[in-house]
Amino acid sequence: MWRPDRQDKTPLYQQIANYLEQRISLGELPPGSQLPSERKLAGQLGVNRSTIVQAYENLRASGMIESLAGSGTRVCGHLWGMEPYPNWNRYVEGGILLPNLPFMRRIREASQSGDPFINLANGELAPELSPNEEIIRIMRNQPFHEPLGYGDPQGYVPLRSAIARFLQEQRGIQATDDSILVTSGSQQSLYLITQCLLSPGDAIAIENPSYCYSLPMFQSAGIRLFGLPVNEDGVDPEKIRAFYKQHRIRMVFLNPNFQNPTGTVMSAERKAEVLNCCEQLGIPVVEDDPFSLTSFDDAAPPPIKAIDRNGSVLYIGSLSKVAASGLRIGWMAAPHAVIRRLSDARQQMDFGLSLFPQWIAAHLLESSSLAPHLERLRDSLLLRRDIMAGALHRELGNEVSFELPRGGLNLWCKINNTVKDYRLLNNGINNGVLFIPGSVFGADPGYVRLSYARSSIDDIEAGVDKFAQALRETLSES
Ligand SMILES: Cc1ncc(COP(=O)(O)O)c(C=O)c1O
Missing domain, CATH: 3.40.640.10 (Type I PLP-dependent aspartate aminotransferase-like (Major domain))
Incomplete structure (x- = not known):
């Protein structure tokens, strides 16, 4: 991901404005596209929010972007001097493949945001588990x-x-x-x-x-x-x-x-x-x-x-x-x-x-070496499963129930009280942990899938702590 160069003499806000202007002129950000909020972009680029405020101000003054109350900041709908452009929104809504489910898109966006999440949603192996x-x-x-x-x-x-x-x-x-x-x-x-x-x-x-x-x-x-x-x-x-x-x-x-x-x-x-x-x-x-x-x-x-x-x-x-x-x-x-x-x-x-x-x-x-690799993989996954199960028992003994899986990468966890999936996921994201609400898999509300395979072994307990915090907040809201 592009980031401003702190060694460069050009001020950071100017580098950011130049970068956005270039992406707009190249059509990568076509007219009408939504820009991230100032806070979010500041987080992504590792700069202060005031730097983004200044960069946006610069682009607004040159007529490249506009900010409307309630709908954030966008690239201007009609840019003077630009060639007619295709209305990409019409195209991207077509085609034969439907977009992914909103929960999955939300989880992907969060995991790509650059914010430090503990990822119990991703059902892949952690890098150290591969041969x-x-x-x-x-x-x-x-x-x-x-x-x-x-x-x-x-x-x-x-x-x-x-x-x-x-x-x-x-x-x-x-x-x-x-x-x-x-x-x-x-x-x-x-x-x-x-x-x-x-x-x-x-x-x-x-x-x-x-x-x-x-x-x-x-x-x-x-x-x-x-x-x-x-x-x-x-x-x-x-x-x-x-x-x-x-x-x-x-x-x-x-x-x-x-x-x-x-x-x-x-x-x-x-x-x-x-x-x-x-x-x-x-x-x-x-x-x-x-x-x-x-x-x-x-x-x-x-x-x-x-x-x-x-x-x-x-x-x-x-x-x-x-x-x-x-x-x-x-x-x-x-x-x-x-x-x-x-x-x-x-x-x-x-x-x-x-x-x-x-x-x-x-x-x-x-x-x-494939057989010894599989042997080691099974041992590591078992250890991870036990760490996750132990942390869940300790943190949420009365709030959740689950069967210990005898293999695989995931733990299917039932929440004993009624919760709203989207609230739980939001609270999870706010607490820095990702997981998949059961409804994504067609289950009734009140289940989550927690993967013990992807995050580092040291993060599993911390991830469960954060999940427990999110669950407690969600239960207290309802
Ligand atoms: C049951 C099942 N089938 C298929 C896949 C797709 O896996 P891949 O395409 O990486 O082999 C997954 C991925 O999580 C899965 O859980």
Whole structure:
């Protein structure tokens, strides 16, 4: 992010005014765009508010910006001497992808504001939990001789082979490199399935609550969603049957192991029943399985795909929750017809994924240090989970209740008294902590998802303290 140069002789307010003027002239801040409040911009640029007041005053005097009571400061609607400009607001409201949910946008804005938040909202691994040294070792020691043309949109063949071996060894899934599609993460697998295998108006069943609720992606594609309640055993196959009868659902999306957000694991019997039910109805199951290898028990819970004998399951996974989300490496194991269709779509979308992360991932999956890394990751996540649970018991013993997750990155926390989600989130932000209100996942009000994986280990207790403070303030307001 740009900041004024304190060594420069030009006064800070002038540097800021020049910078904003340049962005306005380049069209990066088109006429009508809202500028941050003086206080907010001062915080972002690390200067006094009076410096921003002076910079804005300067721009107002030159007719570049205007401030109207009640609506803040904007770039002037009609700038003398500027070419006619497109009305970007009209365009940005169009397109096929709906904007993200307001709560998610609010959390993202807060986390990008530069203010020092403890982030219990982000469901990624903290940087120190990734196999950074191994990745550096691969980049330093392995010779890279691959041709850098457009690759195979289905994915780099050595990576597909490594994924097939990994799935066989770690998840008991039979796959060949032909039945694997490399994606830029599970998110892209979900997107491809939605865009290429479903049509507007189709009905699907998803878990309720679920990560998928927070994906406007389904709504953008015109898909009708029906929620399967999640209990400690997972979802009820009878409910799937009922949805099929009533709404002709065409697919069932499940995250059966350490489900996001509840952390529950569908029992092995339930998995077999669900598969059986979907086979009888002739509808596919999308099994989203990013967390299973974080299991704190000796064995990771088995996937539905391991017992799929008829090709009913589209199995998706990724390196995001076990190695590094920034590598953007995911995969799908599915029948050939599906893989061919989705690879063809990749060809239209982006000609497939960049070769570099695929090359790194192929080496990482084959590396002898992967198993010890996973071992260390599980130990660290368990320690973090216990620190968070201990702090919650200590700070909020009577106010909240939760089950200890047996794996995954998140703790699903019920607030015993009634609170308004948006008030709790606001108070959280004011206290310097971020978390995700349960309604984002489709849950009734009164739940939050707290991630123990992303913030530094030292910040977990402090984050819970801040959350406790926010909750107490919210309870006293109602
Ligand atoms: C259940 C679930 N599926 C998919 C994703 C997307 O992950 P990625 O695209 O990084 O693999 C997430 C991310 O949090 C998730 O929780």
